[in-house]
Every structure is written in C-alpha cells, then in structure tokens.
Amino acid sequence: MTAADAHPPHNVRAPGPTAHDATAPAPPRVTAAGPAPHDITAPDFTPHAVATVLGSAVGDALGAPFEFGPGGAFSARFPRAGHGSEMCGGGGWDPGEATDDTQMAVLVGESLLECGGLELPDIFRRFQRWAAARPKDIGLQTEDVLTNGEPWDRAAALHFQVNQRAAGNGALMRAATSAVHFAGRGRDATMDAGRRIAALTHGDRAAWEGTAIFHEVVRVALAGGDPLTALPDTLAAVHPDHRARYATVLAPDWHPDQATEFNGAVWPCLGSAVWALRTTDSYEEALRAAVDIGGDTDTVAAVTGGLAGAVYGPDAIPRRWTEPLHVPLPGFGDRVLGAAELAGLARRLAA
Numbered sequence: 001m002t003a004a005d006a007h008p009p010h011n012v013r014a015p016g017p018t019a020h021d022a023t024a025p026a027p028p029r030v031t032a033a034g035p036a037p038h039d040i041t042a043p044d045f046t047p048h049a050v051a052t053v054l055g056s057a058v059g060d061a062l063g064a065p066f067e068f069g070p071g072g073a074f075s076a077r078f079p080r081a082g083h084g085s086e087m088c089g090g091g092g093w094d095p096g097e098a099t100d101d102t103q104m105a106v107l108v109g110e111s112l113l114e115c116g117g118l119e120l121p122d123i124f125r126r127f128q129r130w131a132a133a134r135p136k137d138i139g140l141q142t143e144d145v146l147t148n149g150e151p152w153d154r155a156a157a158l159h160f161q162v163n164q165r166a167a168g169n170g171a172l173m174r175a176a177t178s179a180v181h182f183a184g185r186g187r188d189a190t191m192d193a194g195r196r197i198a199a200l201t202h203g204d205r206a207a208w209e210g211t212a213i214f215h216e217v218v219r220v221a222l223a224g225g226d227p228l229t230a231l232p233d234t235l236a237a238v239h240p241d242h243r244a245r246y247a248t249v250l251a252p253d254w255h256p257d258q259a260t261e262f263n264g265a266v267w268p269c270l271g272s273a274v275w276a277l278r279t280t281d282s283y284e285e286a287l288r289a290a291v292d293i294g295g296d297t298d299t300v301a302a303v304t305g306g307l308a309g310a311v312y313g314p315d316a317i318p319r320r321w322t323e324p325l326h327v328p329l330p331g332f333g334d335r336v337l338g339a340a341e342l343a344g345l346a347r348r349l350a351a
C-alpha cells in the first residue's frame, strides 16, 4: 500500500493573493521567504492543527441533525450567518453531539499517541471495541468489516471481494487526527498513512486515495500554503487509476449538483468539501454551504470542517458551535470529550 508512483516533492510556496481569498491578509505564520516544503515548525502551526480536529468535529455535530435531508434545509432554518442556535440537535442527536466520524477520528488519534506511531492492528482493535458497543451511527460497510471476525489485514479486502462496492466516505470522514499527526512528515508519508488507515475498513482504493488527498490538503494548509492552488500537485500524487475521477470532482468549476453518486460516496463527498471551501471566505460560511448541500451532511461537513479549520485557524470557529460540542466514545466507559479535550488531543498529535 505504498504510493504506486513517486513524484518529486512539491514546493509549497507562501500564499499570495489568490482567487480564493484575494482580500485576506497573508497568514502571519509564514515567513516572507515562505516555508520549506515540509517545514511546519512555524510557531502557530499547532493552533491550525487544533482547528483541523476541532473544525471537523464541529462540522460533524452541526450536520448530524440534517443527515439525509434535502438541500437548502439548513439555510431555510438558519437564514442569517452569525446568528442562531445552529447546534440544534435532532434526528436522535443532542445539540452539539458528534457522531461516528469524530468518534473514530478520536480512536485513531489516541492510538497514534499511545502506540507512539502507526500501529494498524491497534487502531483496528479500538474500532472493533467501539463497534461492539453499538454506537448510534456506524456505516454499514464499516460495521460489517469490524464485526465479520476476519483479521485486521484481511477484513476490509474480503468485504470488497464479496461486495465490490467499498468507496464510501467512511474512511475520509475520520481523517482529521491522522492528517494532523502526519503533516510534519511530508507529502508522501502523510498520504501513505492516510491510505493505510483507510484500508482498515475500506477495500476499495478509491477510498484510500480520497483519504490521502485529504491528508495532503491539510498538510499544505498547515504548512502555510494555499491547498486549492496546490490541488494539481496533490492530484499528481494520486494513484493513476484514480486520478481522473478525483480531478473531475476537485476541478474549480465542479459543483455538488454534478455529482454522479450520493455524497455518501468518497468522490462527491471530498469534492463537495473542497467546493464549500473554494466558494466561501470563512470557516462559518464553508460549513453553512456544506450542510446546505443535504444528503450525508454530517460527513460532508466533517470533511469541510477539517479543511476549513486547517485554513482559517481556531479563532474562525464560532464559540457558540464549540461550546455545546461533545464526543461520546461508546465502548470506552463513560468518556465524553468536549472541545477542550479534543484540542488537547490535537496539540499532542501535532507535537
């Protein structure tokens, strides 16, 4: 599961004015000379890493009550940005309650810290323990892979052999913690880690590549680059068999209406998140746009929130969204993480 084709490292330049944020001041974390390709040791790297993890969790909780609903439902209920109690709960979720997306991301993050690195069997065991505790929400495929009794390195592949459909967004949705942890290792290392963790539950390489792209986009943002400008280079590092399909959904003129699958699939989910980032100018607006797409709103917003958090940093995430945030961890006692615990986890992962 290594990258099939190696490419020279991409030099991430300091962000200048772009079509994306022509009016935004350059982030202060970048020196005038710009960062070295893999230099994310600038003083305020950690806050943006925290915002990646926190931003994803907030998106998950914000979108959960609207899951499987129609497009436009969020803005119809909350027409004015910056106002209202958008962390409204519903559909079985308490206000601010994060779902499987964030729960699994926490499990990955805690495994990385407690094992001192990537121990795939340990992550798989934590996933199994969590799945056995019957979480409120779990993807059908993820549940099957985690409960079919097969070993960690065969369960997902066997599921894919039998079902031939395994390109859901269930690996992409939980990637914020690992993306933060591996961002300092450079492009190839972070994309490879993304692929390996995705493969624990998803046998389809399309899911690996989508998760790898998310890892790299976060890395570029944390390095002070513009992840949208860097997308062509990111795509060059995608497995050739999957490059064209991702190029389509990540193209500047792609719109979620053009999706050819439900956004529970990995391609339109990632494409929609990047679209939400590209077509807005703030964390809050990106998240409003993501939830308003409808469909798999918790996951599209979790992915969007991770990207927008990495780009805009923690001060951009509304406090009225982080205050009610909480992450139950089924299978792990009565643990419930709040925003402060999530931020602490992110800080340790970025250290």
Ligand SMILES: [Mg+2]
Pocket (backbone or CB within 6 Å): 099, 100, 101, 137, 298, 299
């Ligand atoms: Mg979910």
